[in-house]
Structure formats: C-alpha cells, structure tokens
Amino acid sequence: MAGRVMVRDGLFTDGDAPALLGSRCPACEAHHFPRHDTCPYCAADGPLPTLLSSTGSLWAWTAVTAAPPGYRGPVPYGMGVVELPEGIRVITHLTVSDPGAQALGQAMELRVVPLHTDTDGNEVVTYSFAPVDAP
Amino acid sequence: MKGAVIAGVGMHPFGRFEGVSTTDMGVHAVRAALREAGVAKGGFQAAFCGTAYGGVATGHKVLSRLGLTGMPIVDVEAGCASGGAALMLAAGAIRAGQYDTVLVFGVEKMPRGIIRSSFFEPWQEEAGLAATPSFFALRAQRLTVTSGVTKEHLARVVVKNRRHGASNADAMYQKEISAEEVLASRVVCEPLHLFMLCSPNEGAAAVVLTREGRRAEVTPAPVTLAGAVLRSHLPGSVLSESTPLSGLTDDDVPSPTTLAATAAFEEADLGPGDLDVVECQDTDAARELMSYEEIGLCDPGGSAEFLDSGATSLGGRLPVNPSGGLLSKGEPLGASALGQVVELVRQLRGECGPRQVEGARVALSHTVGRGANAGVVILTR
Numbered sequence: 371m372a373g374r375v376m377v378r379d380g381l382f383t384d385g386d387a388p389a390l391l392g393s394r395c396p397a398c399e400a401h402h403f404p405r406h407d408t409c410p411y412c413a414a415d416g417p418l419p420t421l422l423s424s425t426g427s428l429w430a431w432t433a434v435t436a437a438p439p440g441y442r443g444p445v446p447y448g449m450g451v452v453e454l455p456e457g458i459r460v461i462t463h464l465t466v467s468d469p470g471a472q473a474l475g476q477a478m479e480l481r482v483v484p485l486h487t488d489t490d491g492n493e494v495v496t497y498s499f500a501p502v503d504a505p
Numbered sequence: 506m507k508g509a510v511i512a513g514v515g516m517h518p519f520g521r522f523e524g525v526s527t528t529d530m531g532v533h534a535v536r537a538a539l540r541e542a543g544v545a546k547g548g549f550q551a552a553f554c555g556t557a558y559g560g561v562a563t564g565h566k567v568l569s570r571l572g573l574t575g576m577p578i579v580d581v582e583a584g585c586a587s588g589g590a591a592l593m594l595a596a597g598a599i600r601a602g603q604y605d606t607v608l609v610f611g612v613e614k615m616p617r618g619i620i621r622s623s624f625f626e627p628w629q630e631e632a633g634l635a636a637t638p639s640f641f642a643l644r645a646q647r648l649t650v651t652s653g654v655t656k657e658h659l660a661r662v663v664v665k666n667r668r669h670g671a672s673n674a675d676a677m678y679q680k681e682i683s684a685e686e687v688l689a690s691r692v693v694c695e696p697l698h699l700f701m702l703c704s705p706n707e708g709a710a711a712v713v714l715t716r717e718g719r720r721a722e723v724t725p726a727p728v729t730l731a732g733a734v735l736r737s738h739l740p741g742s743v744l745s746e747s748t749p750l751s752g753l754t755d756d757d758v759p760s761p762t763t764l765a766a767t768a769a770f771e772e773a774d775l776g777p778g779d780l781d782v783v784e785c786q787d788t789d790a791a792r793e794l795m796s797y798e799e800i801g802l803c804d805p806g807g808s809a810e811f812l813d814s815g816a817t818s819l820g821g822r823l824p825v826n827p828s829g830g831l832l833s834k835g836e837p838l839g840a841s842a843l844g845q846v847v848e849l850v851r852q853l854r855g856e857c858g859p860r861q862v863e864g865a866r867v868a869l870s871h872t873v874g875r876g877a878n879a880g881v882v883i884l885t886r
Contacts, residue, residue, distance in 0.1 A: 378628035403751040410740045411753070430744070432642035432694045439621040440630025449639045449694075451743055453754060459743040460751045463633055469695040474650065485632060496632045 372491030380404065382497040388482045389424050390460065390497060393417035401456040424480040425502065426454040433467045443485040452478050452499045465500040477502040508600040510727035511884070512713045513542025514847040519708035519834040520677040527559050527707075531567035531612040534709035534840075539608070541725075542713035549713065550604040552578045553595050555587030555611035556839035563612060563839075584746075585786065586735060586872040587611060588710065588842030589880020593733040595714045610711035611844075613837030620705050624748070624875050634750070638702060638789070642694035644744050645791030649696065654794055654809045659701050660684040662790035663832055665818050670829015672859040675844070677706055677835040701790040706835035710843035712850075728850045731773035731867075731883045736765040738877035746877035761879035762786075762799040762871065769869075769881040770801075777801040780823055781865040782852050784845035786873045787830040796871055797825070800881070819860060827852060827860045842880055845870040853886040 376382070381404055382390050393405040397414035406417050431450030437443075448464025450472075465481060466472055478499040485494045515537025517530040531554070539545070552573075554564025564578045583590035588611035595607035625635040648654040664684050670676040682700065690699040714730065738745045738761045743752025746761060759767075770776050777800065785800065787793035794808035802823060803811035811817065817825035828834060828848040831841060849868035851857050866886055873879040 377632045378626075400753060410749075430643045430646050432639055432646060432696075434633060434636045434639050434694055435692060438630065438633065438636035438639075439618075440627060440635065441633045442631070443633060447633055449633060449636070449643075451643060457754045458751050459754060461634060461743060461749070494631070 373493070375488070375492045375494055377485060377494055377496040382482065383421070384482050384495065387424065388480050388497070389421040390480065392420050392422040392456070392458070394420045401458040403458060403460050422456060422458070423454045426452040426478050426499070428472060428474060428476045428478050429453045429459055431464055431469060431472050433469050463496055463498040465498050465504065508717050509596045509714050509730040510717050511730060511846070511850050512715045512727050513538045513540070513544065514850045515541060515711045516675050516844060516847045517709040518675040519706055519837055519840070519844060522707055527563060527612050527614045528566045528570055530614070530707065530709035531610060532570050534612070534711040535567060535571060535608065535610050538610070538711035538713050542715070544606060544713055546573055549576065549606040549608045551576050551595070551598060552608040552610070553591035554578065554580045555583070555591040555843065556580055556613055557582050557584060557587055558615060559612055559839060564610070567610070567612065583735060583878040583880070584876050585788070585836070585838055585874025586842055586878035586880035587839045588846070589733070589870070589872050589882055590735045590878065592712065592714070592843070592846065592882055593735045593880070596730055596733040599714060599716050606713065606715040608711065609714055609843065610709065611840035611842065612709040613839040614707040615705035615837055622875060636694070638694045638697060640744065640748055641702070641789040641792065642697045644795060645696050645789065647744060648791050648794060648808070652794065652798070652806045652808050654791065656688065656696050657684065658794065658809045658812055659696065659790040660687040661812060662787065662793050663687045663701055666787060666826050666830040666832040669819055669827050669860055670833025673829045673833065676829045676833040677704060678829070678833045697789055697791070703788050703831035704835040706837055708835070708837040708840045708844065710840045710847050712843055712846055725854050726886065728853050729885045731775065731885045732769035733882045734765045734769040734772060735878060735880050736761050736768065739764070746873055746875060748875065760799045761877040762796060762873050762881070765879040765881040766800040766871065769883050773883040773885070775867060775883060779867050780869050782827060782849065782862040782868045783823060783825045783871070784828060784830070784848055785825055785871040787826055787832050788836060788874070790832070793825065793830065800869070800871060819862065824862050827857065827862055838874070842870065842872040845872065846882055846884070849884050853884060
C-alpha cells in the first residue's frame with residue numbers, strides 16, 4: 371500500500387514536531403549532522419545521539435531553477451544553509467523558492483515536505499526549513 | 506623546492522569535439538610536449554595521467570597508441586585539481602631521485618549538462634542537495650555579505666576573462682562579451698547567471714618534467730617548477746569544496762586553497778607579492794574572487810576592490826587568467842590544471858602574443874574542487 375517514506379532513514383523524525391537527528395562529540399562538544407560514530411572534527415570515537423533544535427536562522431540561500439540529475443521534484447526549489455543554536459550550520463532544502471523573498475538572519479523552522487511520488491505510489495518526503503510562522 | 510624543470514608542454518584545445526576520443530586528445534597533447542622537450546621513446550621513466558571521468562587505465566590507452574609503455578603509468582584523480590596532483594607526484598619523485606624525467610598529462614571528455622558527480626549519495630541527488638551550481642551560488646552569496654561583491658562584479662570577472670581569452674586559440678569561447686549580455690543570460694542559481702558559469706567540456710594538456718640541469722641547453726629554455734602542492738580540506742566550513750551536509754559556526758577554518766597556497770609559497774620561498782601572473786580556478790565568476798582572497802592576492806574581504814582596481818586585467822599589476830580562464834576555455838576536469846600550467850610556461854617564455862604579460866618571471870596556477878582538493882603550482886624563470 372502506498373504511503374509516506376523518507377528520502378533516507380536516519381536523518382530526521384517526522385510528525386507534528388519534526389527534528390533533525392544529530393550527534394554531539396563528548397570530547398570537543400561539536401555537533402554533527404547527520405549522525406557520526408567518529409567525530410569529524412577531533413576524530414574521537416563515541417559521539418552521542420541527539421535531536422537538533424528545530425529552529426534557527428538563515429545564513430545563505432539560493433534557488434535551483436532546473437532539475438539537477440537524480441532530482442524528480444518541482445523546480446524552482448529553495449536550497450540554503452540554516453544556522454542552529456548548537457553552533458552548527460546545515461545544508462538544507464528550503465520551502466521558499468524565491469531568493470528575493472528571503473533575508474539574512476531571518477528566523478527559520480524545520481518542516482518535512484514532499485519531494486515527489488515514487489514508482490510504488492509512495493510520497494517521498496525530506497527535511498526542509500521554512501520562515502517561522504509561514505503557512 | 507629546487508630540482509625540477511618543465512622542458513616541454515603540449516595541449517589539445519579545450520572545447521567540444523565530436524568524434525574525437527579522450528585517447529585522441531591525449532595523444533595530441535603528449536606528442537606535442539615530448540617533441541618540444543626533445544624526449545623520445547625511453548626518455549621518461551614514469552607517467553602520471555590526471556583524469557576524473559576517463560575510466561580504467563586512461564593513461565595507458567594514450568601511451569599505448571604512441572608505443573611508449575613499459576614504465577609505470579598511474580592515473581590520478583583529484584577532481585578539478587587532478588592535473589596539479591599528478592604534477593605534485595612527479596615533482597616529488599624527481600626531487601627524491603627516483604626518476605630523471607616524468608611525463609605528466611591530463612585528459613577529459615566531460616558529460617554534457619550539469620556535472621553529475623559520483624561523490625554524492627543517491628538520496629542527496631533525490632533530495633535536490635547535489636546540484637553543483639547551487640553550492641557555487643551559496644558561496645557567491647556569502648561573498649556578497651563578506652566582501653561587498655555585487656552581481657556587477659561577477660559580470661565584470663566574466664567580461665575580463667572573455668576579453669583575455671579572445672586571442673587564445675586553445676579556448677572554447679574566443680569572443681568578447683559585455684556585462685549587459687552576462688546579466689541578461691538566464692539565472693541558474695541566484696546570484697549566478699548562465700554566463701557566469703564555465704562549461705564542462707573536453708581537452709588535454711601535457712608537461713614533461715625533468716631534473717634541473719639535465720637539459721639546460723635546450724630551446725626553449727626550461728621553466729623551473731618552484732612549488733607544486735596539493736591539499737585537502739580541514740573540516741568545519743559548511744560551504745567547503747568537500748560539500749559536507751553541515752559545518753560549524755567557525756569562520757576561521759583555513760580553506761584548502763589557503764592551505765595549498767601557503768605551502769606552495771613556502772616551498773618556493775616566495776610570497777604573493779612576488780607574483781607576475783596567475784591562473785586561478787574560475788569555475789564560476791565568484792570562485793575567481795574567492796581565489797584572490799584565499800591565495801592572498803588581496804586582503805580578506807578585498808576582492809571586489811582588487812578587481813575594480815584593474816590589477817587583475819591584462820596590463821594591470823597582477824593579471825589573473827590571461828588565458829581567458831575556465832570561463833573562456835571551459836573545464837575538462839583532468840586537464841584543466843595542466844592547461845593552466847601550459848599557459849603559464851608560455852607566458853614565462855614570452856610566447857603569448859596579444860595576451861602576453863610583459864616580463865613575467867613568477868607565475869602561480871590554482872585549481873580547487875570536489876574532495877576537497879586544492880592544487881597550487883608556482884613556476885619561475
């Protein structure tokens with residue numbers, strides 16, 4: 371039966387209050403996304419799983435105007451970098467595809483959005499960020 | 506670094522060539538470089554071939570066609586810096602006394618359209634997080650924040666390089682373009698318009714590297730390879746060419762380009778102030794401006810002003826991309842770094858006609874791309 375599937379498991383949680391699945395290094399305190407089992411910054415083993423903040427601020431953004439290889443969703447689509455309070459910047463899909471409608475530092479919140487429908491009829495969803503209070 | 510000189514160079518033009526194979530282009534460039542260096546069968550003890558899309562044993566196919574096999578032939582993949590990586594390996598081997606003469610060449614026939622890189626996992630492509638121009642655009646946008654770069658600056662980089670490339674018979678585009686035309690081309694990823702992005706294409710370049718003093722009598726006079734460095738990234742920068750999915754809020758992580766340039770200047774015992782001419786990575790117009798800052802050609806944040814001063818145009822204090830850059834030549838990944846080296850060797854010999862940088866004695870080549878890989882080569886005469 372067709373349903374809703376994540377573009378990849380282990381990246382985020384779905385539902386009313388979604389979150390990105392990150393990790394934190396107990397040695398250097400750095401946060402990671404996606405989860406790592408070795409810290410990419412200090413090479414220490416044993417980062418601890420954590421849920422990252424679902425709100426942040428916009429640090430960089432653009433829009434992709436032609437579908438790149440392997441992408442089957444609508445164009446244009448927004449893509450950018452959101453800075454989270456944990457001191458981490460995340461590359462992300464953005465719900466706003468008009469670069470002129472966004473501003474540096476604006477408050478953003480995590481959403482889970484549809485990308486496309488796969489050959490089995492499943493709705494494929496991914497993590498994205500939208501301006502806070504956007505519909 | 507002392508010990509290695511470039512005795513000959515050769516090039517197959519960069520462009521699109523229907524019916525011409527990767528091997529054909531490699532044969533053309535290698536034959537020209539060997540002829541110029543006066544090196545025949547048995548005259549080199551190893552060969553390094555830069556390529557990213559060539560497939561298995563690309564270098565062997567070229568040298569088999571020329572009847573020049575038996576020595577080690579090693580393909581080197583380091584993204585946009587593949588040719589620089591090959592040159593670094595060759596220089597190290599000569600310096601260590603392992604070989605007297607090494608053939609270094611790069612060949613490529615890129616797929617058409619947006620570059621599809623095996624670097625990304627399939628889900629990243631499916632999620633729309635693997636569009637190469639989008640990363641260029643995000644870096645360009647940050648440059649507007651940190652350095653006051655405007656779209657007009659980006660257009661001016663294209664105008665400059667296309668003007669330089671107009672007299673380069675090896676370039677894909679040999680026609681000048683106006684800022685208005687650049688800004689009228691369609692937006693690919695804001696702030697980058699189509700003509701601000703280089704074209705992935707096809708081509709080959711070759712260099713014969715030999716131990717210093719071995720062929721001092723030849724004409725044209727050898728050019729000294731004063732430094733050849735490859736560096737990867739340090740983690741932390743979200744927009745690094747390593748294209749991670751996240752980074753830290755630390756803006757002081759040195760870029761791979763800065764790491765490579767710093768090491769190359771140290772190897773050559775030279776600094777940015779000693780340079781007469783530069784060929785740098787201009788995959789997109791913003792990448793050239795970032796390169797000014799990362800190599801140390803200007804102060805951090807000063808790239809827009811440096812461009813506006815005219816310093817980097819032909820006739821200016823430090824011409825950048827006199828060949829026309831990748832914006833004029835196009836970018837065949839495995840060949841692009843050695844294409845820069847071919848241009849700079851010809852500049853140092855005074856062979857470049859209308860685009861000659863008068864009296865050039867110290868030259869720097871820079872490539873950076875996926876990996877991250879950053880290659881910096883310093884040449885002197």
